[in-house]
Each structure stands twice: as structure tokens, then as C-alpha cells.
Amino acid sequence: MENPIWGNGIFRKKKKDSNIFVLLRQVPIFSELSPKELTEVEKIVHRRKYKKGEPVIRTGDPGLGMYIIVKGSVDIIEEDDKAGRRILAKLTDGAFFGDLALLDESPRSASAIALEESDIIGFFRPDFLDLIYRKPKLGIKVLFALARVIGERLRHANELLIKTQEEKDASR
Amino acid sequence: MDNYAFQLYSQILKTFWRVFLIILGLASLIFIFPYVKNVLIMFIIAWLLSMLLSPLVDFLESKGFGRSWAILTVMVLILVLLGFSFSLIIPGIIRTVESLTSKLQSDVITELSTKIENFFEKNFNNAELARNVTVKLNEIGVKLLVSLGEFFKNVGSFLASMVVVPFITFFLIKDARRFKKAIISTVPNKYFELSLNILHKVENQVGKYIQGQAIDALIVGILSTIGLFIINLVFDNSIPYFVFIGMLAGLANLIPYIGPVVGAIPALTLAILNNPPGLGMVLLWIVIVFIAVQAIDNYLVSPMVVSKSVNMHPLTVVVVVIIGGSIAGAMGMLFAVPFTGIIKVTSSQIIWGLKNYKLNSSSPLKENLSINTEGIEN
Numbered sequence: 120m121e122n123p124i125w126g127n128g129i130f131r132k133k134k135k136d137s138n139i140f141v142l143l144r145q146v147p148i149f150s151e152l153s154p155k156e157l158t159e160v161e162k163i164v165h166r167r168k169y170k171k172g173e174p175v176i177r178t179g180d181p182g183l184g185m186y187i188i189v190k191g192s193v194d195i196i197e198e199d200d201k202a203g204r205r206i207l208a209k210l211t212d213g214a215f216f217g218d219l220a221l222l223d224e225s226p227r228s229a230s231a232i233a234l235e236e237s238d239i240i241g242f243f244r245p246d247f248l249d250l251i252y253r254k255p256k257l258g259i260k261v262l263f264a265l266a267r268v269i270g271e272r273l274r275h276a277n278e279l280l281i282k283t284q285e286e287k288d289a290s291r
Numbered sequence: 292m293d294n295y296a297f298q299l300y301s302q303i304l305k306t307f308w309r310v311f312l313i314i315l316g317l318a319s320l321i322f323i324f325p326y327v328k329n330v331l332i333m334f335i336i337a338w339l340l341s342m343l344l345s346p347l348v349d350f351l352e353s354k355g356f357g358r359s360w361a362i363l364t365v366m367v368l369i370l371v372l373l374g375f376s377f378s379l380i381i382p383g384i385i386r387t388v389e390s391l392t393s394k395l396q397s398d399v400i401t402e403l404s405t406k407i408e409n410f411f412e413k414n415f416n417n418a419e420l421a422r423n424v425t426v427k428l429n430e431i432g433v434k435l436l437v438s439l440g441e442f443f444k445n446v447g448s449f450l451a452s453m454v455v456v457p458f459i460t461f462f463l464i465k466d467a468r469r470f471k472k473a474i475i476s477t478v479p480n481k482y483f484e485l486s487l488n489i490l491h492k493v494e495n496q497v498g499k500y501i502q503g504q505a506i507d508a509l510i511v512g513i514l515s516t517i518g519l520f521i522i523n524l525v526f527d528n529s530i531p532y533f534v535f536i537g538m539l540a541g542l543a544n545l546i547p548y549i550g551p552v553v554g555a556i557p558a559l560t561l562a563i564l565n566n567p568p569g570l571g572m573v574l575l576w577i578v579i580v581f582i583a584v585q586a587i588d589n590y591l592v593s594p595m596v597v598s599k600s601v602n603m604h605p606l607t608v609v610v611v612v613i614i615g616g617s618i619a620g621a622m623g624m625l626f627a628v629p630f631t632g633i634i635k636v637t638s639s640q641i642i643w644g645l646k647n648y649k650l651n652s653s654s655p656l657k658e659n660l661s662i663n664t665e666g667i668e669n
Contacts, residue, residue, distance in 0.1 A: 175480075179649055
């Protein structure tokens with residue numbers, strides 16, 4: 120990223136990070152965006168590097184936004200006072216997590232810990248809300264895609280619930 | 292034991308250097324401050340303006356404008372509006388000051404000198420003492436006029452800074468997100484979400500507060516102007532330059548408790564100097580107008596537009612206004628309360644963040660984990 124303090128602010132060439140650009144396109148909530156719209160998203164995401172064992176998010180912290188793994192891997196861990204800690208999933212390149220935090224500030228229900236040196240980008244609620252206000256067409260596309268992702272997850276959860284209920288009934 | 296002594300020694304050395312660097316940093320800040328004070332004030336004004344104009348720029352951007360064009364459009368519109376207002380007001384003020392100055396030079400001082408000379412000659416029979424006193428009086432008069440001239444020189448440099456401030460404001464609005472990203476990129480991962488959250492919340496609340504204050508000041512300014520205009524209609528132009536006085540009252544309203552009183556003084560002073568027929572009634576109506584405007588502001592306007600997050604105790608207001616005045620004069624007095632408001636919002640958000648984020652929890656990887664990959668919850 121060009122330094123905004125010392126960089127040329129007027130005659131600046133717009134550089135695209137092709138790596139992030141391609142990656143963002145693969146994320147379901149950005150899949151419907153045009154290249155120009157993806158450039159707008161690219162401007163507001165934060166790119167961070169995490170060391171092995173470093174937490175990306177922690178259970179109970181206020182939710183702020185979602186993360187997409189550019190390179191590396193992350194464990195999603197559920198922490199419970201009684202049951203202890205258990206790994207829910209291992210995510211690698213291109214996977215995303217924490218997307219529900221784009222909707223509200225509810226505490227994180229799980230932690231995410233980097234399993235190796237990982238390159239991760241964050242997309243956060245305040246920037247998203249700002250984007251909805253400044254670029255309503257773009258914002259609506261992302262919101263619809265987010266609703267679809269959550270809807271699919273709810274459907275999947277319902278199916279699992281029914282399956283579990285049926286197994287319980289059968290065992291009686 | 293040697294090893295322990297070495298560790299202790301290096302710890303003491305490290306602490307010493309840290310304290311030394313902090314003191315050096317503070318000393319250089321104090322040394323540099325007088326040289327960068329003006330630039331700093333310009334940056335602060337530009338930042339306040341950027342907070343004020345950002346919603347308008349965002350609105351234009353949502354209507355399809357490019358960001359740079361949106362900023363330029365808003366700034367040109369505001370500059371035209373300000374230029375038009377100043378072209379109406381400034382010549383009037385200059386004329387008033389000129390007439391006041393000549394009046395002071397010709398009538399008041401001469402009259403006073405003669406009276407004093409007569410008084411001393413009559414009572415003490417000492418003409419020399421009388422002359423000395425009048426010479427001193429004249430010196431004071433000249434000093435007063437010189438300081439009035441200095442004030443207008445400052446107004447000139449203020450107008451010059453008004454050319455630089457829009458330039459800074461343009462880039463502060465255009466590249467706000469890039470500046471923010473650059474700042475936040477330096478924060479360690481542990482504090483990243485906390486800092487980002489606090490930064491967004493502070494920006495949001497401070498923005499709302501500044502916008503609320505500006506709208507409030509504008510409404511108070513307009514209401515005061517209308518009130519003074521009505522007095523002028525009834526009492527045959529008894530208050531000159533009422534538009535300027537009204538707007539000044541709006542600006543003074545930025546200082547709670549003290550502002551409304553300060554806002555009424557210019558109107559009362561100009562009315563007294565103008566000395567219209569029925570002066571007593573005019574003064575009474577001016578006071579009534581300012582009380583009515585304050586009542587409307589306190590019960591109707593303020594609750595709707597000004598953020599509640601920065602309520603301050605009257606004593607705090609008085610103290611910060613005095614401190615602001617000693618640091619940056621009238622501008623400092625004007626911006627002391629908004630800045631204290633910003634500090635208050637920022638500190639309360641930092642406390643919120645420190646309470647809600649588990650910064651000292653250990654890494655879950657350090658403990659044994661059971662594995663279950665059936666579902667993901669975020």
C-alpha cells in the first residue's frame with residue numbers, strides 16, 4: 120500500500136493487488152460484484168499477517184467483521200467453561216469466517232487461531248455500513264449475497280436438527 | 292548470581308533510557324510547539340471541517356459523483372456561500388470600526404483631555420501635572436488604536452490561512468480511509484480489532500457531535516438574526532449589521548453557558564453606540580430576543596441535533612474555555628468545548644474497549660483440544 124502521507128496524492132496511479140482481487144471474487148458475498156465494485160471493496164479491506172498460534176478473533180470479543188484467508192490456515196475453536204475447548208473446523212486458503220459480525224456487534228461465539236504464518240484480510244462492519252451509504256447499489260448486492268449465505272447455513276442447520284431428531288426418535 | 296545482576300542492570304538501563312526518551316520527547320514537543328502552533332491549528336480546523344463536510348460528500352457520492360468531484364462541488368458551494376456572506380458583512384464591519392475609531396480620536400479623547408486639564412488646574416493649580424495626565428491618556432488611546440490595527444492584521448493572516456485550510460480539508464476528506472488504514476496497519480494484531488472498533492466509534496460519535504453543534508449554531512444564528520431584524524423593523528434600524536451580530540451569536544453558542552451571554556454583548560454594545568430613540572426599550576427587546584432564542588435552542592433544537600454523549604459540567608466548561616483561550620486566543624475559546632467533548636468520547640470508548648475485549652486471555656492452542664469438525668460457528 121502506498122503511504123498516504125508521503126505518496127503522491129494527486130497524480131497517483133491506481134494499483135490493483137491482483138492476488139486480493141482474485142481472492143475477493145471467490146468469496147460468496149462478493150461473487151456478484153463487477154471488477155469496478157471489487158476495487159471499491161479492495162480499498163476498504165485490511166490486510167494482516169498472523170504468526171503461528173496467534174489469535175485472529177477471540178470468543179466473547181465484540182464482533183467487528185469477517186476475515187478471509189489469503190494464505191495459511193486457521194483453527195476455529197469453541198471455548199466452553201464446562202466442556203473445555205474443541206476444534207470446530209480447520210480453514211485454509213480462500214476460506215472465510217466471522218461473517219455474522221457484519222450484521223451486529225454480538226460477542227464472537229468461537230475463536231480463530233492461526234495454525235501457521237498466515238496472510239489474512241479483514242472486512243469490517245463500519246466500513247461495510249459506510250460503503251452501503253456511499254455506494255448503495257454495491258451495498259445491496261453484498262447484503263443480498265450475505266443474506267443468501269446465512270439462509271443456506273440456516274437451512275443446513277435445520278436439516279441437521281431434523282436428522283438428529285429422527286435419529287433420536289428411531290433409537291427410542 | 293552474576294547472571295541475575297546482569298539482568299537487573301540491563302533492566303535498569305532499559306528503564307532509564309525509556310524515561311530519558313520520554314522526557315526528551317516531551318521537552319522537544321514543548322520546544323517545537325510555538326513554531327508549529329499555527330500549522331497545528333490549521334490542521335485542527337481542516338479536520339473539523341472534514342468531519343462537517345463528509346456527510347455531504349458521501350451523499351453526493353451516493354448519487355454517482357466521483358469522490359474528488361463530490362468534495363470539490365461541496366467546497367466550491369460553501370466557498371461561494373461564505374464569500375457572498377463576507378462580501379455583505381465585512382465592508383460594514385470595517386465602516387463601523389473606522390467610524391468608531393475616528394469618533395474616539397476626535398470627540399471622546401479631546402473632550403476627556405480638556406475636562407481633566409480643567410479639573411487639575413482648578414483643584415490642584417498644577418498645569419504640568421494636568422498635561423502629564425493628558426499625555427498619558429493620549430498614549431493609552433494610541434495604544435488602543437494600534438492594538439485594534441494588530442487585530443485586523445491577525446484577521447488578514449486568518450484570511451490567508453483560509454486559503455490553506457480548504458486545501459488540507461480536501462485531502463483529509465479524500466484520503467481519510469487511506470490515512471486510517473495506514474494508522475491502523477501499525478497496530479499489533481492483539482490490539483487490532485480493539486483499535487479499529489474504538490477508532491470507528493470515536494469517528495462516528497465525534498462526527499455526529501460536530502455536525503450537531505454546527506447545525507445548532509446555524510439555527511441559533513438564523514433565529515438571532517430574525518429576532519434582531521424584527522427589532523430593527525419596529526425601532527427604525529436601531530441595531531446596525533444585525534446579520535453579522537446574529538451569526539456571531541450562533542458561533543458563540545458553541546460555548547455552552549458562556550456563549551449565549553457573549554453572543555448578546557455585541558448587539559447591546561452596538562445598540563448603545565448607535566443611541567437610537569427609545570434605547571431602553573431596544574436593549575430590553577434585545578435581551579428578550581436572546582432569552583427566547585436560548586429557550587427555543589435548549590428545549591427544541593439542541594435535544595434533536597446535539598449528541599448527548601458529551602454533556603459537560605458547567606465548571607468543566609468554564610475551566611476548558613479559560614485554558615483554550617490561553618493556548619490559542621479566541622479560536623481556542625471557541626473550540627475548547629468541542630475538543631474536550633472529543634477527548635471525553637475517546638476516553639469513554641477506550642474504557643469500553645478495554646472492558647469488552649479479552650486482551651490478556653491465553654492462547655487456546657496452549658491447552659489440550661478435542662476435535663470436532665462437523666460444523667462451523669462464527
